Amino acid sequence: xxxxxxxxxxxxxxxxxxxxxxxxxxxxxxxxxxxxxxxxxxxxxxxxxxxxxxxxxxxxxxxxxxxxxxxxxxxxxxxxxxxxxxxxxxxxxxxxxxxxxxxxxxxxxxxxxxxxxxxxxxxxxxxxxxxxxxxxxxxxxxxxxxxxxxxxxxxxxxxxxxxxxxxxxxxxxxxxxxxxxxxxxxxxxxxxxxxxxxxxxxxxxxxxxxxxxxxxxxxxxxxxxxxxxxxxxxxxxxxxxxxxxxxxxxxxxxxxxxxxxxxxxxxxxxxxxxxxxxxxxxxxxxxxxxxxxxxxxxxxxxxxxxxxxxxxxxxxxxxxxxxxxxxxxxxxxxxxxxxxxxxxxxxxxxxxxxxxxxxxxxxxxxxxxxxxxxxxxxxxxxxxxxxxxxxxxxxxxxxxxxxxxxxxxxxxxxxxxxxxxxxxxxxxxxxxxx
Numbered sequence: 085x086x087x088x089x090x091x092x093x094x095x096x097x098x099x100x101x102x103x104x105x106x107x108x109x110x111x112x113x114x115x116x117x118x119x120x121x122x123x124x125x126x127x128x129x130x131x132x133x134x135x136x137x138x139x140x141x142x143x144x145x146x147x148x149x150x151x152x153x154x155x156x157x158x159x160x161x162x163x164x165x166x167x168x169x170x171x172x173x174x175x176x177x178x179x180x181x182x183x184x185x186x187x188x189x190x191x192x193x194x195x196x197x198x199x200x201x202x203x204x205x206x207x208x209x210x211x212x213x214x215x216x217x218x219x220x221x222x223x224x225x226x227x228x229x230x231x232x233x234x235x236x237x238x239x240x241x242x243x244x245x246x247x248x249x250x251x252x253x254x255x256x257x258x259x260x261x262x263x264x265x266x267x268x269x270x271x272x273x274x275x276x277x278x279x280x281x282x283x284x285x286x287x288x289x290x291x292x293x294x295x296x297x298x299x300x301x302x303x304x305x306x307x308x309x310x311x312x313x314x315x316x317x318x319x320x321x322x323x324x325x326x327x328x329x330x331x332x333x334x335x336x337x338x339x340x341x342x343x344x345x346x347x348x349x350x351x352x353x354x355x356x357x358x359x360x361x362x363x364x365x366x367x368x369x370x371x372x373x374x375x376x377x378x379x380x381x382x383x384x385x386x387x388x389x390x391x392x393x394x395x396x397x398x399x400x401x402x403x404x405x406x407x408x409x410x411x412x413x414x415x416x417x418x419x420x421x422x423x424x425x426x427x428x429x430x431x432x433x434x435x436x437x438x439x440x441x442x443x444x445x446x447x448x449x450x451x452x453x454x455x456x457x458x459x460x461x462x463x464x465x466x467x468x469x470x471x472x473x474x475x476x477x478x479x480x481x482x483x484x485x486x487x488x489x490x491x492x493x494x495x496x497x498x499x500x501x502x503x504x505x506x507x508x509x510x511x512x513x514x515x516x517x518x
Contacts, residue, residue, distance in 0.1 A: 085383075085386055085387060085390045086390060086394075088367075088371065088387075089364065089367050089371070089387075089390060089391060089394060091236065092231075092234070092236045092366065092367035092370050092371065093236070093363040093364045093366065093367040093394075094236075094363065095236040095237055095239065095240035095363075096231075096236055096239070096240070096362065096363040096366040096367070097359060097360055097362075097363035098240055098244075099239065099240050099243040099244075100358075100359035100360075100362055100363060101359055102243060102244060102247050103243075103247075109250075109251050109254075110126060110130075110250075110254065110268055110272075113254055113255065113258055113268055114126050114258075114265060114268060121199060121201035121202045121205055122205055122264070122265055124199070124202035124205070124206075125201075125202050125203075125204070125205025125206040125208070125209055125265055126205070126206075126209055126265060126268060128196050128202065128203070128206035129205070129206040129207075129208075129209030129210050129213065129265075129269070130209075132188075132192050132196075132206070132210055133210075133213060135326065135330070136181070136188070137220060137221075137224075138322060138325075138326050139319060139322050139323060139326065140174075140177065140221055140224060140319075141224070141318070141322050142314075142315040142316075142318035142319045142322065143170055143173065143174050143177075143221055143224035143225045143228065143315070144224040144225065144227050144228035144231075145228065145318050145369070145453045146170070146228070146311065146314050146315040146318055146453075146456075146458070147166060147167070147170040147224075147225050147228030147229050147232060148228035148229070148231045148232040148366075148369045148370065148373070148453060148454075149232065149314075149369060149373050149453045149454050149455070149456040150166045150232065150311070150314070150373075150456060151163050151166050151167070151228065151229050151231075151232025151233060151373070152231075152232040152233075152234070152369060152370050152371075152372070152373020152374045152376075152377065152454055153232075153373045153374070153376050153377035153454075153456065154166060154232070154377060155232060155233050155234060155373070155374055155377060156373060156374035156375060156376060156377020156378040156379075156380075157377035157378065157379075158377075159377075160294040160295040161295040161296070161298070163229075163232070163233065163294070163295070164291075164294070164295050164296075164297050164298075164302070165298065165301060165302040165307065166229065166232075166311075167225065167226075167229045167287075168297065168299060168302035168303065169302055169303065169307065169308060169311050170225035170228065170229065170311075171222055171225050171226075172302075172303060173225075173311070173312075173315070174218070174221035174222045174224060174225045175218055175221070175222060177217075177221055178217035178218035178220075178221045178222075179218075181214065181217045182214060182215070182217060182218075185210075185211065185214045188214075189207055189210055189211070192210070193207075205265045208264075208265055208266050208269070209265050209266070209268065209269045210269075212266050212269035212270055212273065213269040213272050213273060215273050216272060216273040216276040216277070218280075219273075219276035219277040219279065219280040220276050222280050222283075223242070223246075223276065223279050223280055223283060226239075226242075226280070226283035226284075226287070227239040227242070227283075230283075230286070231366055231369060231370050232369070232370060232373060233291070234370050234374060236366065236367070236370070238283075238286050238290075241282075241286075242279050242282050242283055242286070243279070245278070245279065245282055246275050246276065246278060246279035246282075247275070249271075249274065249275040249278045249279075250271050250272055250274075250275035251271075252271075253270070253271035253274050253275060254267060254268045254271030254272070255271075256271070257270050257271055258271075313458075314456055314458040315458075317458035317459050317461065317462040318453075318458050318461065318462075320462050320466075321458070321461050321462045321465040321466075324462075324465045324466055324468075324469040325465060325469075327469060328469060328472050328492075328495060331473075332347065332351070332488065332492065333347070333348065335476075335488060336348070336485075336488070339484070339485060342423055342424055342427045343427065343485050345424040345427070345428075346424055346427035346428040346430075346431060346485075347431070347485070347488070349414060349424070349428045350428060350431060350432065350434075350435050353406065353410070353413065353435050353438075354435070354438055354442075356402075357398075357402050357438065357439055357442070358446065360398055360402075361395070361398060361442075361443055361446035361447065362446060364391060364394055364395065364398070364446070364447060364450070365446045365447055365449050365450030365453075366450060367391070367450070368387075368388075368391050368447055368450030368451045368453075368454055369450045369451075369453045369454040370454065371387045371391075371454065372384065372387065372388070372450070372451050372453075372454030372455055372511070373453075373454035373455070373456070374454075375387060376454065376455060376511075381512060384511060384512075385511075385512070388451060388507075388511065391447055391450075391451070392447065395443040395444065395446075395447045396443070398439070398443065399439040399440055399443045400439075402439045403436060403439045403440065406432070406435055406436050406439075407436060410432050410435065410436070411429055411432065414428045414429060414432065431485060431486070431489060434486070434489035434490070434492075434493060437493055438493065438496065441493045441494075441496040441497040441500065442496035442497075442499075442500065443500070444499070444500030444501070444503065444504055445496050445499035445500045445503065448499070448500065448503035448504065448507060449461070449503075451503075451507065451511070452503065452507075452510065455510050455511060457506075457510045460503075460506055460510060461503075464498075464499055464502040464503055464506070465499065467498065467502060468495050468496075468498040468499045468502070469495070471491075471494050471495060471498045472491045472492065472494065472495035473491070475487070475490060475491035475494050475495075476488055476491035479491065
């Protein structure tokens, strides 16, 4: 069981680590072609897409849970139908995004702040990269499907190739063809389509003969409605999560540059923890869905128990890391600014609690996705979001930035406790009715 967990989690951890490295490369490229407006432009443009695509994470999560259950049940016909449904929704959504690109840009202009040049570069980046939407959303579906089929290696290969192609094209368009920030965006577009073609290649090579694709049954109204129901719950759940993670930098900005910088640095430590926990959460999606499909309650129970052991082990490791090396990590990120360093060190105490408060939220998300328990995920996320904002507004005038961190910790802790409380019913009672 431990080998199976590592087989599914390690490739996803590698992918999680490569994604921010790609963002650093993009920033390094634009950092060598002009003034700070280029960097600000790509930062704002990237933020727009992060907000858009974050809300489409249901394409991966919903697809992986359903596919894993079909795989466990040995129903390859249904597994293919799920892929068709996911791709149909992905490409339809992408067409809508392309059609609405100007209204989206106009809406973004109401909230984005920056110089005239920065905003101009941001919109240049946006209007080029938006054409990658079909490939980006299609890849979400393919990655979720491969994971549901218990294959975490293919998504890892796709991501590594995609990122490599992105860097090469961006360098070519910027330094050879002198296309500026539009070249960086075009590099991303071509890389996304390269990734989609590679995903299609892997599907044709390994899975095209597992069953016959039936478009009519795949797009049947009742099946689509059920798929939309689960994905709609995950969409609203993601929206709540986005509200919290968007609110933190916004309210930090209003507290001053030092607080904004300190909170941004500390959230990097949170991201480091999340890279590893998300890898095990993805493993949970695949394994829980598979064992539910197999109706193997014994393996289901054992897998959850072992996943939790890995969660506690990583929690202990990262807590110790932050205690022993927290200040050292902060100095690597903020050494050039003593004020930011001192402010970050002051609030580091809250980061020491994050692994304990949050590891359950990550792992149970994966478990619930594998069980397609989307409605419970939504209710719990909504409750935790209410706790976050209520706590913040109560403590804001009393505790300042400490109140923000307390609210964030309660947000994580609330999700962990409520999902733990409902887990037995979802896994060992509700799954019998699936």
